[in-house]
Amino acid sequence: MRTYGKVYTSFWTDEKTGSLSSDAQRVALYLLTGPHSNSIGCFRLPLPYLMTDLRLSEEDAKAALATLESMGFIVRDQSSGWTLIVNYLRHNAPENGKVGKSMMPLIAAVPAGSEVWFGLVERVCQHEERFPSGYTIGLLRTRDTVSRHGNETRDTVSGRVSDTVSLQTRNTVSRHGNPSQEPPNQPEPVLYQGDSGRGRSWPAGGGVR
Numbered sequence: 001m002r003t004y005g006k007v008y009t010s011f012w013t014d015e016k017t018g019s020l021s022s023d024a025q026r027v028a029l030y031l032l033t034g035p036h037s038n039s040i041g042c043f044r045l046p047l048p049y050l051m052t053d054l055r056l057s058e059e060d061a062k063a064a065l066a067t068l069e070s071m072g073f074i075v076r077d078q079s080s081g082w083t084l085i086v087n088y089l090r091h092n093a094p095e096n097g098k099v100g101k102s103m104m105p106l107i108a109a110v111p112a113g114s115e116v117w118f119g120l121v122e123r124v125c126q127h128e129e130r131f132p133s134g135y136t137i138g139l140l141r142t143r144d145t146v147s148r149h150g151n152e153t154r155d156t157v158s159g160r161v162s163d164t165v166s167l168q169t170r171n172t173v174s175r176h177g178n179p180s181q182e183p184p185n186q187p188e189p190v191l192y193q194g195d196s197g198r199g200r201s202w203p204a205g206g207g208v209r
Helices: 022-033 047-054 058-070 097-109 115-130 135-149 151-176
Strands: 042-044 074-076 082-085
Touching (some): 022 058
Antiparallel strands (some): 042 082
16 A cells, blocks of 8 residues: 655646536545555545545545546546546656566556556556566557457456466566565656547646646
8 A cells, every 4th residue: 555645736726626626626636645546547446435535425426536537537447446547657657667567566457458457558558668578568469359359258358368467467577576566766646637548538738737
């Protein structure tokens, strides 16, 4: 579990942040700095945890999450609770190869084939140089395998490729050492605008950074 998290002071002065309800602001900060957050900006957060920690009703918690998703800040799988902060890695890229390796077990834990996973893979692969050689190529091949099989067999395929990604991660970690789950120097989270993602159109221009 993380013991701290950071946000830029511009969180409070950005026009788009200012337009959010107080509940949506609190949820955004919770996603960036809460106990479930991590160095890849993608984690499982069951709704009851959010409700309990922020003392929100189910209706208010769902409304705040829906607001953040509609503005392109997050992608969320409602049934599983897996949540992706869309541009987290754009603004909090792994600082070096050691940090990249520490992210690999976290990436492998995300259910392959979900919309959250597709978005994460796209963003991880933008930082290929920060991961062991061939790692991002393997992720892209897995993505293509899932895409080819389509929705009818996605659940079955996702299970298989998830095991494959986990095995690739274990093999790579065994070759390069066993990284800790979190790097000693955490990247600095920030709330920001969305971009183009798989199967979704993110808001363009302006927005929260």
